[in-house]
Amino acid sequence: MSLNGFLKSLKSRRDRDWTYDSGRVFSSMCSKPLxxxxxxxxxxxxxxxxxxxxxxxxxxxxxxxxxxxxxxxxxxxxxxxxxxxxxxxxxxxxxxxxxxxxxxxxxxxxxxxxxxxxxxxxxxxxxxxxxxxxxxxxxxxxxxxxxxxxxxxxxxxxxxxxxxxxxxxxxxxxxxxxxxxxxxxxxxxxxxxxxxxxxxxxxxxxxxxxxxxxxxxxxxxxxxxxxxxxxxxxxxxxxxxxxxxxxxxxxxxxxxxxxxxxxxxxxxxxxxSLSHEGYRKIMRRCMRLTQKLANGIKRIDGLDPVVKPELNIVAFKSDFMNLHDLSETLETKGWLTSLNKQPESIRLVVMPHHRPKHITSFLSDLRECSEGLA
Amino acid sequence: MSLNGFLKSLKSRRDRDWTYDSGRVFSSMCSKPLxxxxxxxxxxxxxxxxxxxxxxxxxxxxxxxxxxxxxxxxxxxxxxxxxxxxxxxxxxxxxxxxxxxxxxxxxxxxxxxxxxxxxxxxxxxxxxxxxxxxxxxxxxxxxxxxxxxxxxxxxxxxxxxxxxxxxxxxxxxxxxxxxxxxxxxxxxxxxxxxxxxxxxxxxxxxxxxxxxxxxxxxxxxxxxxxxxxxxxxxxxxxxxxxxxxxxxxxxxxxxxxxxxxxxxxxxxxxxxSLSHEGYRKIMRRCMRLTQKLANGIKRIDGLDPVVKPELNIVAFKSDFMNLHDLSETLETKGWLTSLNKQPESIRLVVMPHHRPKHITSFLSDLRECSEGLA
Missing domain, CATH: 3.40.640.10 (Type I PLP-dependent aspartate aminotransferase-like (Major domain))
Structure with a gap:
């Protein structure tokens, strides 16, 4: 196979992964590099x-x-x-x-x-x-x-x-x-x-x-x-x-x-290239989106934030929903979340790859999924 | 500074480093990646x-x-x-x-x-x-x-x-x-x-x-x-x-x-992309050049290979030359070598970035430097 053939084959594997750009990865503490x-x-x-x-x-x-x-x-x-x-x-x-x-x-x-x-x-x-x-x-x-x-x-x-x-x-x-x-x-x-x-x-x-x-x-x-x-x-x-x-x-x-x-x-x-000012802007946007996400979750019946977010992570629990099932249902809708064991909760990391539309769209799917499981 | 400005500044730093492509680096066990x-x-x-x-x-x-x-x-x-x-x-x-x-x-x-x-x-x-x-x-x-x-x-x-x-x-x-x-x-x-x-x-x-x-x-x-x-x-x-x-x-x-x-x-x-055959060709070339280098060194008065090379490394010692001085003199002529302590010797790693002309040219400078120090 030619060099281009190999690279094409690699590219097609890579294309089947999730991407940060999609805004759909809430499970990672890494993001798309600058x-x-x-x-x-x-x-x-x-x-x-x-x-x-x-x-x-x-x-x-x-x-x-x-x-x-x-x-x-x-x-x-x-x-x-x-x-x-x-x-x-x-x-x-x-x-x-x-x-x-x-x-x-x-x-x-x-x-x-x-x-x-x-x-x-x-x-x-x-x-x-x-x-x-x-x-x-x-x-x-x-x-x-x-x-x-x-x-x-x-x-x-x-x-x-x-x-x-x-x-x-x-x-x-x-x-x-x-x-x-x-x-x-x-x-x-x-x-x-x-x-x-x-x-x-x-x-x-x-x-x-x-x-x-x-x-x-x-x-x-x-x-x-x-x-x-x-x-x-x-x-x-x-x-x-x-x-x-x-x-x-x-x-x-x-x-x-x-x-x-x-x-x-x-x-x-x-x-x-970013300088402190550039990081400050990005981090403040992450914190605003985190607040938006936490507020949205509070408004969904049966879901409770574990703590008031201090940094750009929101974790929520539920007294009557199986969180593993909820996480899997979210995945079928195209959202990656992670499960915390201590305390048992779903973890969402709001990263620089997230935009307001991703938060809105995620909250809407989360509401739908949790209603389906309630 | 613009993104291009930063990259230009990085590039100019990078340009002051040695390069494998030059064939002048004999001190490294790494090479230019494929x-x-x-x-x-x-x-x-x-x-x-x-x-x-x-x-x-x-x-x-x-x-x-x-x-x-x-x-x-x-x-x-x-x-x-x-x-x-x-x-x-x-x-x-x-x-x-x-x-x-x-x-x-x-x-x-x-x-x-x-x-x-x-x-x-x-x-x-x-x-x-x-x-x-x-x-x-x-x-x-x-x-x-x-x-x-x-x-x-x-x-x-x-x-x-x-x-x-x-x-x-x-x-x-x-x-x-x-x-x-x-x-x-x-x-x-x-x-x-x-x-x-x-x-x-x-x-x-x-x-x-x-x-x-x-x-x-x-x-x-x-x-x-x-x-x-x-x-x-x-x-x-x-x-x-x-x-x-x-x-x-x-x-x-x-x-x-x-x-x-x-x-x-x-x-x-x-x-x-290389497959076994590709590696085999590269490694055999390295071994041929190693042999050429070792033979050349044997012919220089006052320098002795430490062992018969088994892989692509040649080390040589001298009973009456200061190897540290020799290595430094070689560096002023644009060649990077390293010093072994055990046994005291100059080490040359023949890597895929080396071509026959590099070996020939190095041997000629080595002869000149060692005559100067003898």
């Missing part, structure tokens, strides 16, 4: 960020974007690197924390992302999952009861996967201060929306005890996968995982070693 | 392999290429996944090995890649680095002395980073058999050249005791970074690291979770 980011990614596709000797431009771009993210997160002196995503960020944060603290276990609320379990299992660290409060945020009481002088780190989330909530990070910080332990904030989802919404609660390096932050440009930052980031309050902490790369006559402080320079270029292009 | 792979990568840039509900095509492509790789490596029943590269593959292999074996330490020859140290440090596994034989391959005697009933895994390399050598994997397999331990083969570099050269030594699943193989399509497979792979003799072993992804109502057995579907599509496109 045009500038895609163009930049493609331009750097043959580069390797590990090998700054061959590709010095990629290292410079990475340093620039890490400085920009640090400033955006109130940590102009922080240091870090462009990761493949939130899981890598969480693994690296806990790896550094473990090496620095030389203690025994990690404390994380039940709402923390499952990659925290993975990071701990991988490292043979004991993980204590602690309770949520009645509003599904980290329970300060429960953290307080479980943290002690053997705690490596407390993990808090800024934008939980299930409900988009921000844990009470300033209160958690006081506990971290008392026990001098690491405080890692998983802002994989929230990191690139919180700086652009009005008066968010404290969540970043402005809170003195926050030690590290994971935030994904490939989620709300609108860069292509793989584009994550992990930042540490003290750049020097990365030395704890530094390793010599013999054949490059240099060192590396990353999990993966070889990484595409395209990620750094794409993040750089997204940040510089 | 056109088909680049086109496929770009086509799938917005997809997420973790989310097969939205992007079923990516999961199918991954399954197809993993089957193809399995067959190519004499393990048609093996299972695995597309990773970000060799480091992830090595981490995952040792993670699975640790969970399966429930033992204490890993044994690896001094020549194994530094990511093995990283994988062990991360997992708090003790690593025993053992000696090489006089030919810089794993010493069977040294492995034999160090393996015991507490050994989780022995790591062998098919295509070492420094010299491109293949460890005596069939002999190591006998030790693994005696102690019923895991045998992981890091074929990050060699995995996509060994199947295409004439009568390579045994290195893959055809050796009964080989448990897992890491092999990188983004090295000799000519796909873009990030495109690695890890394969296990028994697909079921991946269950040991399986984790529930609550919001997807499914499970995942990977290190990173979210991964770009573009990697799977690019590998698929590379394999299908």
């Amino acid at each position: 045009k500038a980011a895609v163009r930049a990614y493609t331009m750097f596709l043959e580069t390797n960020l590990l090998d700054a000797k061959i590709f010095p431009s990629t290292k410079n771009l990475e340093e620039e974007v890490i400085r920009e993210i640090g400033s955006l997160f109130s940590g102009p002196e922080s240091g870090g690197y462009i990761t493949s995503g939130g899981t890598e960020g969480n693994i690296v944060a806990l790896w550094v924390a473990r090496k620095l603290m030389k203690r025994k276990f990690v404390v994380a609320p039940m709402s923390a992302h499952y990659s925290i379990d993975k990071a701990c299992d991988l490292q043979q660290i004991k993980l204590l999952r602690v309770d949520l409060d009645s509003n599904y945020c980290a329970s300060i009481e429960s953290i307080q009861e479980n943290v002690n002088k053997d705690t490596i780190a407390i993990v808090a989330t800024a934008g939980t996967t299930a409900l988009g909530l921000v844990d009470p990070i300033d209160e958690i910080a006081e506990i971290a201060e008392d026990f001098k332990c690491f405080l890692h904030v998983d802002a994989s989802f929230g990191g690139f929306i919180l700086p652009f919404v009005e008066s968010p609660q404290a969540w970043n390096f402005s809170v003195d005890q926050v030690s590290s932050i994971t935030a994904d440009p490939h989620k709300m930052g609108l860069a292509p996968i793989p584009s994550g980031s992990v930042l540490f309050r003290e750049k020097a902490w990365l030395k704890t995982i530094e390793i010599e790369v013999p054949y490059l006559s240099g060192t590396s402080s990353t999990l993966l070693g070889t990484r595409s320079g395209a990620s750094a270029a794409a993040v750089w292009a997204a940040f510089n | 056109k088909a792979a680049v086109r496929a990568y770009t086509m799938f840039l917005e997809t997420n392999l973790l989310d097969a509900k939205i992007f079923p095509s990516t999961k199918n492509l991954e399954e197809e290429v993993i089957r193809e790789i399995g067959s190519l490596f004499s393990g048609p029943e093996s299972g695995g996944y597309i990773t970000s590269g060799g480091t992830e593959g090595n981490i995952v292999a040792l993670w699975v090995a640790r969970k399966l074996m429930k033992r204490k330490f890993v044994v690896a020859p001094m020549s194994a890649h530094y990511s093995i140290d990283k994988a062990c440090d991360l997992q708090q596994i003790k690593l025993l680095r053992v000696d090489l034989d006089s030919n810089y391959c794993a010493s069977i005697e040294s492995i034999q002395e160090n393996v015991n009933k507490d050994t989780i895994a022995i790591v062998a390399t098919a295509g070492t980073t420094a010299l491109g050598l293949v460890d005596p994997i069939d002999e190591i397999a006998e030790i693994a058999e005696d102690f019923k331990c895991f045998l992981h083969v890091d074929a990050s570099f060699g995995g996509f050249i060994l199947p295409f050269v004439e009568s390579p030594q045994a290195w893959n699943f055809s050796v009964d005791q080989v448990s897992s193989i890491t092999a990188d399509p983004h090295k000799m497979g000519l796909a873009p970074i990030p495109s690695g792979s890890v394969l296990f003799r028994e697909k079921a072993w991946l269950k040991t690291i399986e984790i529930e992804v609550p919001y997807l109502s499914g499970t995942s057995s990977t290190l990173l979770g979210t991964r770009s579907g573009a990697s799977a599509a690019a590998v698929w496109a590379a394999f299908n």
Whole structure:
């Protein structure tokens, strides 16, 4: 088969997937990457960020974007690197924390992302999952009861996967201060929306005890996968995982070693082409649509929002409808939603690919489906 | 600045990097990705392999290429996944090995890649680095002395980073058999050249005791970074690291979770457009050029090849020249080489981006530089 034949065959497979552009995907924390980011990614596709000797431009771009993210997160002196995503960020944060603290276990609320379990299992660290409060945020009481002088780190989330909530990070910080332990904030989802919404609660390096932050440009930052980031309050902490790369006559402080320079270029292009003002506009539109969606759901008999949305996620439950059936019925009507287990609910992530017409049309189908199942 | 302004600025940074096309990069185990792979990568840039509900095509492509790789490596029943590269593959292999074996330490020859140290440090596994034989391959005697009933895994390399050598994997397999331990083969570099050269030594699943193989399509497979792979003799072993992804109502057995579907599509496109015959031609050309380069070096006074090249890497030493100075002088003449520490030597990786004229021209400059330093 010719090159064109293969590409045609690939294209026809690709065409059978769902698309973000359709506005019908409510199940994803990723979206269609920005045009500038895609163009930049493609331009750097043959580069390797590990090998700054061959590709010095990629290292410079990475340093620039890490400085920009640090400033955006109130940590102009922080240091870090462009990761493949939130899981890598969480693994690296806990790896550094473990090496620095030389203690025994990690404390994380039940709402923390499952990659925290993975990071701990991988490292043979004991993980204590602690309770949520009645509003599904980290329970300060429960953290307080479980943290002690053997705690490596407390993990808090800024934008939980299930409900988009921000844990009470300033209160958690006081506990971290008392026990001098690491405080890692998983802002994989929230990191690139919180700086652009009005008066968010404290969540970043402005809170003195926050030690590290994971935030994904490939989620709300609108860069292509793989584009994550992990930042540490003290750049020097990365030395704890530094390793010599013999054949490059240099060192590396990353999990993966070889990484595409395209990620750094794409993040750089997204940040510089949109600028803060551009992100602010997009995030405010997402928040307006989220409000519209939440209000519409409240007006449907039998459906109840789980919490008042803090970020661009709406989750709703029902006392007398099978949510699994409802989700499947919505899918037959061409809408993708996801099911939360804790609390049992349907989750809708309102992303930059959504327009007002998608919300209106979804609400109309949701009403119809729920009437059919009631 | 306009979108075009930003892209122009990025392009001018990129233009200051070295390029593979120039034929002047001898320091890299990566090369210019194939056109088909680049086109496929770009086509799938917005997809997420973790989310097969939205992007079923990516999961199918991954399954197809993993089957193809399995067959190519004499393990048609093996299972695995597309990773970000060799480091992830090595981490995952040792993670699975640790969970399966429930033992204490890993044994690896001094020549194994530094990511093995990283994988062990991360997992708090003790690593025993053992000696090489006089030919810089794993010493069977040294492995034999160090393996015991507490050994989780022995790591062998098919295509070492420094010299491109293949460890005596069939002999190591006998030790693994005696102690019923895991045998992981890091074929990050060699995995996509060994199947295409004439009568390579045994290195893959055809050796009964080989448990897992890491092999990188983004090295000799000519796909873009990030495109690695890890394969296990028994697909079921991946269950040991399986984790529930609550919001997807499914499970995942990977290190990173979210991964770009573009990697799977690019590998698929590379394999299908080149086919085995295409790879065979490219790899044979690399081996011919390697021979030409090694022969040329032998003829230069004061330079000695460290070993007879087994794959497409030539390393040479000198009894009376400072290799660091030689490498720097070569760089001022526009050639990138790397320095090996063990054994001290200059390393040249002959990649698909090299043509006969590059070898000739490099040899001429090398002769001139070494005469200048002698």
